[in-house]
Amino acid sequence: MTTPVPDVPDVVVVAGPGLVADLRLLSEIAEREFAALGVRGRMAAAAGAAEVEALLASPEVPVVLPGPDPGVRALVSRHPRAVWLDLHPVADPAGPEHLHGRGVGGLAWAVRRAVHRLRWPARRVAYGPHPDQWAEVRPAREAAGPAPVAAVLHGGYWRSVWGADLMDALCADLAGRGLAVWNLEYRRPDRHGWAATTEDVAAGIALAAGEASGPLVVIGHSAGGQLALRAAADDDRVSLAVSLAGVLDLVEGDRRRLSAGAVAAALGGPAEEAPEVYARSSPLERLPLKVPQLVVQGGGDDPDLVDLGRRYARAARAAGDDVTYLEMSGDHFDVIDPASPIWRATAGVIADRVRGGPRRR
Template structure:
């Protein structure tokens, strides 16, 4: 049985019992053996390190200095936001997800233990410009179809490609190759960098050096990643299928409704326009202090405004999700059909993360639809 060790460094601001409860719940759900050890100092943390250990480093400088060392495939988890931290070679740094970040760290560690054969391919010089390629275990007579995954997280850098790792395992078990794409997020790098990276990351598949069938490529995005995936389709990225999993597909209305605390205006660098009766400055202030309206960015970025996309689409939406996402999923599917696109709308019970959780009925139905389409 796989084993995951959780090391809690000195000074971590979190209830020790809660850390234990979160860890035990994840160990059981993943079917791994695991234990939690609280270390009193940096020397004890260093002594406990082993491949795929999950470490909550805490604030002590001597412990944090270990993060950048080449100590192997460790998973460092800061419960607070900690931008700009660079983990050592093979290591991962997750941050800003609160105590729940520990759950994601354990999942990432277990995934790395179970899927060592994935290959990371950079498509640019920045540490966030890469894709990880997964191939199905069973040999095939012909190159397999490919699903490119674009993670969400409302375009914020605290969320990363580890969100999609469970789907990587599920899809490869179905005989598909998977390209799990990472990209620079706009909160740290600006909206143009994000758009450029998604385009470059998808194009890099052609040079991945593996026999995959790019004529049978699906691009599937979750939440904000769905906006990026469908925008790529509108921009002409070659694909056989575009998939929205709980997608943010109407950026104008999502801005007006303040979805995820103003995430759209923050990502695009401003509101789409000044509301009638308000100055642009007053409207920007109401949307969190962002500056000038960005109508041109909304026109290019909002999938609803880009219809028809010209490629078949699968729109998947859980009924227990944010009601505004349920609303836009329904409205988008109807609008795409009216515009002449080939669209399948799949609505089932499930919340925002059920659509990327392999054991749920809504994901199984979505995966079967993708497999059948390819």
């Protein structure tokens, strides 16, 4: 597939006054992202609010690390094109363009967000009243006939510092391959509880299904892989469920304390204290799902995730499900990187399945 890449204005990364971070390191991270994304950019350190305001008025796309100054933060919050990054978690993020809690490495995601939202614009659709209940919809480009619909679920071990921006590049790639893409945000359980998360995923998928004229594919990465397969078990409109490095055995994931106990934190307690919740939520416990599945795993990922993926695929086949297991070289994020061999192979399998492959039983 060859899709023209639209031009994006130059990017300026602004370090606000009082920011606690090494500016050289920030510049190195930004330069790597500029090169990878094929854009021009620069780093600018601002001594005060007036300098920040001048930089925001430039034609460049601003990515701002505002630091603690209230005046600077107010300026950034009002700017319609700015993506802003707090290195530490914040209690009340300002919206989808406010990334937080990812440390210095979060600058890479902030630059990607700034570029992708301009390069491949999306339509924002709300499916509920809460600020986290929305989807970014990208129509299929050059689809032949009714376009398959992909509902995409980000990961992040169900924690609120991670959001739908993780899937921007993958969603743009899928749209270029002829799928209409719904990148779903949802309330995370660390702030809203497990029931809110599962309700939001179901509601978002239902909205995407309601607009589908072709097959419905649900795709999830990491913790989103668990959410995708669990949702597919509950929704008979799903034609294909795809797990990308998913957490597919929650009971064992809890026992091994994946990501410092992320499973128990998300589900409200360990498996032995909430067996009904785990039985409803863990894809392994829900077998057979009775929907075709694609389970993708990078061989260089966390060995526990490789183990969970392999064991899940064997168990699903033994239960009678139609499962394709794809393991190739790659790490946890290669599976959502459009430039990686493992994603290109994944996209090929998805295309084959949604265009005439077997449907759910």
